[in-house]
Amino acid sequence: MTWTPVEAAILAVAPMLHVIAGSGYLGGARAEVGMVVVDGRLYVRAYRGRESAWFRLAVAQPRGRIRTGTLERDVTFGLYDGPLDAIDEAYRAKYGNAGGPATHPRTREATLRVEPA
DSSP states (O other), rough: OOOOOHOOOOOOOHEEEEESSTTTGGSSEEEEEEEEEEEEEEEEEEGGGOOOHHHHHHSSSSSEEEEEEEEEEEEEEOOSSOOHHHHHHHHHHHGGGGGGGGGGGHTTTEEEEEOOO
């Protein structure tokens, strides 16, 4: 499934994303994270790396929910192990110096692709 044009537009300009991870996401792990859209795909990173509770739950139970602005959507999370340079550049472009932690090696290895469910 893909993002609708309206969803893609909201995601492209949203500053942060509220994430609820886990198949029982009503009681799942919650976090507010920075996110980027690269080639029409949404990516998030766990700033504390793979030890972050929400990240571990998103990998173990890849269903969840996201919210930003007027967009709220059920999603699936997938561990992303592809090229990271374009995602790094998108974080730098979006967040400037504040995006520095997003390109730290520990954070880079905790990259997830988020797709509509």
